[in-house]
Amino acid sequence: AETGRFTRAIVRRAMELPMDRRGRVIESAHPISPERQNLAHDDRDAEALVLVFDPASGFASSSDFLELRDSFESANREPILRCTAMDFPRRPLVLESKILFVHYWYTSVEPDWGFRLTVYPDTAQGRRNRAASVKLAAREQVSWSRAADERLVACMDARMREIRGATMESPYASTEFAHVVVLDWEKTDLLAHDPVLGSIPVEHCVRRSMILKWLSVALVGMLPLIDLTRADDPVAIAGLYAKVDSIVMGAAKLEFFERVLRESEYHGDMAEIELNRLNMRKPLLQQSFDEIVRANPVPFRRNDRAFRVRFVGEGSVDDGGLYREALSILCREMRSADPPILLPSPNAISGIGEMAEKTVCNPSLSSPRDLAMYEMLGMFIGISLRTKNYLDIDLPSMVWKPLVGQEPTLSDLELIDSAGVNSIRQLTALDEEEFAAVAESCQLCFTAVLSDESEIPLVTNGAERQVLWRDRRLFAKLWEKARIQESRQQVEAIRRGVNRIVPSHMLHVFTWRELEVRVCGAPDVDIDELRRNTDVYGSTSSADDASFVDLFWRVLQSLENPQRAAFLRFVYGRSRLAEGGEGAERFELHLLRQSADSDSRLPVARTCLFQLHLPRYSCAAVMRERILYAITNCEDMDADFMPNARDMIARSSSSESLTEMENTTDSSCALQ
Numbered sequence: 001a002e003t004g005r006f007t008r009a010i011v012r013r014a015m016e017l018p019m020d021r022r023g024r025v026i027e028s029a030h031p032i033s034p035e036r037q038n039l040a041h042d043d044r045d046a047e048a049l050v051l052v053f054d055p056a057s058g059f060a061s062s063s064d065f066l067e068l069r070d071s072f073e074s075a076n077r078e079p080i081l082r083c084t085a086m087d088f089p090r091r092p093l094v095l096e097s098k099i100l101f102v103h104y105w106y107t108s109v110e111p112d113w114g115f116r117l118t119v120y121p122d123t124a125q126g127r128r129n130r131a132a133s134v135k136l137a138a139r140e141q142v143s144w145s146r147a148a149d150e151r152l153v154a155c156m157d158a159r160m161r162e163i164r165g166a167t168m169e170s171p172y173a174s175t176e177f178a179h180v181v182v183l184d185w186e187k188t189d190l191l192a193h194d195p196v197l198g199s200i201p202v203e204h205c206v207r208r209s210m211i212l213k214w215l216s217v218a219l220v221g222m223l224p225l226i227d228l229t230r231a232d233d234p235v236a237i238a239g240l241y242a243k244v245d246s247i248v249m250g251a252a253k254l255e256f257f258e259r260v261l262r263e264s265e266y267h268g269d270m271a272e273i274e275l276n277r278l279n280m281r282k283p284l285l286q287q288s289f290d291e292i293v294r295a296n297p298v299p300f301r302r303n304d305r306a307f308r309v310r311f312v313g314e315g316s317v318d319d320g321g322l323y324r325e326a327l328s329i330l331c332r333e334m335r336s337a338d339p340p341i342l343l344p345s346p347n348a349i350s351g352i353g354e355m356a357e358k359t360v361c362n363p364s365l366s367s368p369r370d371l372a373m374y375e376m377l378g379m380f381i382g383i384s385l386r387t388k389n390y391l392d393i394d395l396p397s398m399v400w401k402p403l404v405g406q407e408p409t410l411s412d413l414e415l416i417d418s419a420g421v422n423s424i425r426q427l428t429a430l431d432e433e434e435f436a437a438v439a440e441s442c443q444l445c446f447t448a449v450l451s452d453e454s455e456i457p458l459v460t461n462g463a464e465r466q467v468l469w470r471d472r473r474l475f476a477k478l479w480e481k482a483r484i485q486e487s488r489q490q491v492e493a494i495r496r497g498v499n500r501i502v503p504s505h506m507l508h509v510f511t512w513r514e515l516e517v518r519v520c521g522a523p524d525v526d527i528d529e530l531r532r533n534t535d536v537y538g539s540t541s542s543a544d545d546a547s548f549v550d551l552f553w554r555v556l557q558s559l560e561n562p563q564r565a566a567f568l569r570f571v572y573g574r575s576r577l578a579e580g581g582e583g584a585e586r587f588e589l590h591l592l593r594q595s596a597d598s599d600s601r602l603p604v605a606r607t608c609l610f611q612l613h614l615p616r617y618s619c620a621a622v623m624r625e626r627i628l629y630a631i632t633n634c635e636d637m638d639a640d641f642m643p644n645a646r647d648m649i650a651r652s653s654s655s656e657s658l659t660e661m662e663n664t665t666d667s668s669c670a671l672q
Contacts, residue, residue, distance in 0.1 A: 378497020521576025
């Protein structure tokens with residue numbers, strides 16, 4: 001009954017806004033600066049005005065205020081609305097007037113976001129239409145499945161990222177976004193080709209999108225009051241939220257999580273770690289262990305960059321590129337360590353099943369020092385969440401799910417060990433005669449082989465107890481439990497490491513897929529997305545320059561995804577892009593001057609600045625060959641130390657110096 005009342009309230013609230021008009025935005029600067037201002041809005045065609053504040057609106061001090069009035073003559077009367085501090089209205093207001101006057105006074109020096117107010121013209125017919133929409137939306141609810149809701153939310157999030165991009169002043173989806181979605185969906189075939197939503201009428205999707213948006217607003221508004229440590233309790237509010245988190249807009253969750261990160265950020269001096277790539281006896285992973293795991297974690301809680309890196313005996317200066325490079329190397333060494341911290345999954349070894357690229361925790365590494373290594377991995381995950389520097393790791397849902405408060409299931413195990421799960425299913429389906437033949441040929445006992453090929457007993461003296469036909473279901477149950485929980489100790493250590501950098505229970509607001517993308521970035525390098533996020537320098541308005549830039553993008557499009565990831569690592573020190581470009585720096589493509597030896601030159605990357613300096617190659621084949629050579633042979637930055645590297649970097653700010661450097665160090669593909 002309570003759920004029904006809540007649902008009806010959400011439906012009514014979702015339909016309060018005029019659906020047929022685009023509103024006018026009245027807002028302060030972001031962040032707001034000290035000022036006093038009067039603003040006016042006049043809509044002669046309207047019968048009333050509907051006012052909606054962005055949920056991010058607020059002032060720090062109670063002495064700062066915003067007032068709404070319906071005429072100049074009302075200056076001597078009480079305003080229609082007076083907002084101070086954080087008491088801005090969270091639901092639409094209806095003003096029975098065609099005119100609105102906004103007066104605000106702000107004197108605080110606090111870095112507040114400010115306010116955004118959207119004004120929608122309204123009519124009596126519009127109100128009647130919305131009343132009808134409420135009834136329609138309520139009836140349509142029964143026809144919506146969880147899968148359709150999840151897909152619709154994904155479309156809304158993707159559309160919002162496309163419209164507002166990485167420069168969003170507020171990470172929250174403002175009320176204006178809902179109308180952009182409505183208008184776009186009525187004019188385009190965005191949903192027509194969707195495999196889940198394509199068969200649903202567009203007007204149903206529009207009404208449902210409004211409901212899901214306001215559901216997100218309502219739930220996320222309550223998150224600061226919910227004890228998220230109880231996400232595994234099905235009767236707790238946190239447990240109830242966990243059941244619907246997949247249909248809450250990602251932008252809404254992100255606004256809450258970003259606020260947590262801002263309020264817990266460390267603002268002191270940046271820590272520095274020293275690594276020696278020339279020390280062949282002690283890998284970088286072991287070197288970093290002493291400087292990260294055993295150190296005070298508080299200085300690593302920065303939201304820009306967790307620490308500064310200095311490579312002993314090398315000339316690079318860390319402006320961010322060495323930091324990203326160090327994280328990439330440390331993640332790779334977790335796979336190549338002896339014994340490895342991260343193992344290829346059984347699917348990867350056998351070459352069958354899905355997600356063969358995934359790596360899993362080593363279940364045999366359970367000593368205190370081994371678990372401390374997993375704790376360091378957890379710290380890297382926490383650092384990634386804070387700094388948006390994506391990690392070169394590919395973990396399965398069996399790791400991500402416990403971090404967001406969910407229990408892995410047999411389907412998660414199947415994603416990394418299809419052969420094992422299928423064998424158990426077939427075993428339980430055999431009749432007694434078939435089972436006896438299989439058990440005898442395989443010498444089937446109460447044991448399980450884990451991902452690292454170690455064998456453990458499922459019961460006392462399991463290696464000596466043969467599995468009989470009547471025991472097959474018990475054996476299957478014990479095997480499934482052992483395999484699903486094989487890395488419980490290691491995942492718990494990862495969670496402890498995350499908690500040293502970020503409050504780990506705050507991860508419960510995300511789904512496991514959202515957490516994976518936030519830590520690792522989008523798995524496929526989207527060249528179109530990179531192109532949208534690129535600034536070109538050294539180009540003129542000539543057709544030849546435009547044709548050369550198009551040639552560059554066609555060459556990148558022709559690369560396979562592993563090669564695209566290598567290109568991204570070459571120019572940026574990362575192998576993944578942020579999903580939708582969110583939080584990403586802009587890529588700079590610098591076109592060098594034409595010269596007689598352009599085809600013999602290699603592209604030059606300044607990884608710290610996300611730059612590529614590209615010679616004017618004569619054709620696509622030459623460009624592709626030179627780019628592939630560079631990204632294949634220059635994975636480490638400044639591994640070939642030059643004594644005057646610092647001076648050369650300082651001189652490289654001018655194009656003439658850069659050309660001189662190319663002529664001097666043609667084989668050095670990366671400067672920084």
